[in-house]
Amino acid sequence: MTTTRTTRTTEREHALATTLRETITGDVIDRDDPRHDEARRVWNGLVDRHPAVVARCRGTDDVVAAVAAARRHRPPVSIRGGGHQVAGSAICDDGLVIDVSGMSTVTVDPVSRTARVGAGARWADVNAATTPHGLAVPGGEVSETGVAGLTLGGGLGQLQRAFGLSCDALRSLEIVTADGMVRTASPTEHADLFWAARGGGRGIGVVTAFEFALFPLGPDVAHSLVLYPYEDAASVLRAWRDLAVGAPETVSPEFALWSIPPDPGFPAEMHGAPVVVVAGLHAGPAEDGIEALAPLAQLGTPLVDVTGVSDYATSQTGSDPLFPSGARYFFKSHFLDRLDDDAAAAVLAADRGRPTPQSLVIVRTLGGAIDRVGADASAYAHRGARFNVSIDAGWTDPALDATAIGWARRGWESLRPFATGGMYVNFAGLDDDADRTATFGAHAARLDAIARTYDPDGILAAAGARHEAGPRPS
Structure with missing residues (x-):
């Protein structure tokens, strides 16, 4: 909640x-x-925060200057890339937003099969640049997702097991x-920062650009939505589970209870009727993909089987309209x-009382290439897990805030006994x-030590802090 503003607060904000x-x-x-309301808006409409100042940076020099201003005036700080992060951490109350969303160039x-990606880019920008070359970076599942936050x-994404x-x-x-x-972090330069940036979330600095390795893929790929x-959810889930465990690494099967x-x-x-959704994308030649994905349509009697081929960039836009800004x-x-x-x-039970057709329970298959990176080789702390289960509430009416958030929290609590x-x-x-123990596990202490090394005065500490963004029903 925005703090009470005083004359002194106003003077500090003006000076900043x-x-x-x-x-x-x-x-x-x-x-x-007059642009303040638009500048503070992010993808998640639940987030309603009021920063003192938004600094829209045009390049790395602007970011350096914005960090210097933060060091001088010591406001709370948040960093906005694509603005798609669900928790809304891109926007802080009563502080400085360092906005790099305009730094979105992809080269x-x-x-060399590499791409340099500005920190404000979204996966749509990356896919548009890489797909014509038959190359890809493993990204997310909605093309409007920001590269930096993800x-x-x-x-996690549809190419993760490959x-x-x-x-x-x-x-x-x-x-x-x-x-x-301005530092370059890599396996050989500032390797501690590089370790932290791979799964450690925010709060270690302001990333201005990424260099990714590219993988051969497409341009055309096979994908399936069944x-x-x-009423067949229980039997389909059991069959999907058995399929997922033995699936080739070129497929990362997904199961969802949706509408x-x-x-x-x-x-x-x-429209709006509850349904079971099974999906996958083949991370390999399109001509092999139809056969590899065929088992997804053999878990029962499908209502609809949308299995086909398109270019990779197009395949990544299919879910965009279902998650509108x-x-x-x-x-x-x-x-x-x-x-x-x-x-x-328990997964099936978590879906009960789903508050809106836009809400869903989704299970993603892990393993494969994820596990070929050592458990301590990066800050990402969940190597070895077989599945991720997400309870995703989506709605538009603010009057449903408590109902929707409460449903998601109760479902999450009910699954806790089966989780890692x-x-x-x-x-x-x-x-x-x-919670840092849950998100970073044994890596939390190392992450904190790295943050103290590069930010001993806590200048950017608020960029990794927690903020209340909405109601907290029990």
């Missing part, structure tokens, strides 16, 4: 804005600017630390080592839900 206007080339948007070198938190997490594809990154230095009757979207491709009377979201997740009959029953105790930082509820 003045310093920024004198030192950066990008826009400086304070509370009196591809198809010979990667710094780990980066190529690993998004953070596993990192070769280096450019980062501005709290002392204002709908089964909701039929209001798509013209479905009869109007079916400005709607309200609350996601919480667990990692599971196994999905036995009791755990499967770990939680994916990108699906950790609101910022205050992201």
Whole structure:
């Protein structure tokens, strides 16, 4: 909640804005600017925070100047990349938002199979640049997701079992630390920062660019979306579980309890009806993919089987309309080592009372390339888990806030007995839900030590702090 503003507070905020206007080339948007409401808005409409100043950086020099202003005036700080992070950590109350969303250039070198990606880019930008070359970075499942937030938190996605997490594809990154230095972090330079950036989330500095390794893929890929009757959910989940355990690493099978979207491709009377969704994408030649994905449509009697081929960039946009910007979201997740009959029953039970057709329970298959990175080789703390289960509430009416968040929290609690105790930082509820022991496990102490090394005065500490973004029903 925004603090009570005093004359002294107003003077400090004015001084901060003045310093920024004198030192950066990008826009400086304070509370009196008519663009303030637009500048503080992020993808998750549940997040309603009021920063003192938003500094829209045009390049690395602007970021250095913004960090210097933070060091001088000591406001709370948050860092905005794509603005898609569910918890809304891109925006702080009464502080400085260092906004790098305009730094979104993607440059591809198809010979070295690398891409340099600005920290404000979204996966749509990356896919558009890499797909024509038959190359890809393992990204997320919605193309509007920001590259920075997903990667710094780990980066689950449809290519994860074949190529690993998004953070596993990192070769280096450019980062501005709290002392204002521009550093390159890689396996051979500032290796501690590089370790932390791969799954350690935010709070270690302001990343301005990523260098990713690219993997051969496409341009065309095979992908599958199969709908089964909701009343068959138990049998389909058991069959899906058995399939997922033995699936080739070129496929990362997904199972969801959801609702039929209001798509013209479905009869109007079916819109909003509960349904089982099974999906996958083949990370290999398209001509081999149809056969590899065929078992996804053999788990029962499908209502709809949408298996086909398209270019990779297009395949990644299919879910975008189902998660529109400005709607309200609350996601919480667990990692599971196994999905036995009791755990499967708990997944089905968690779906009961789903508050809106936009809400869902989704199970993602892990393993494969994720496990080929050592457990302590990066800050990502959940190598070895077999599944991730996420309870995703989505709604538009603010009057449903308590109902929707309460449903997700209760479902998450009901699955706790079957979970590892770990939680994916990108699906950790609101910022205050992201318990460091759950999200970073044994790596939390090392992450804290690295943060103290590069930011001993806590200049950017608020960028990793927890903020309340909405109601907390029990």
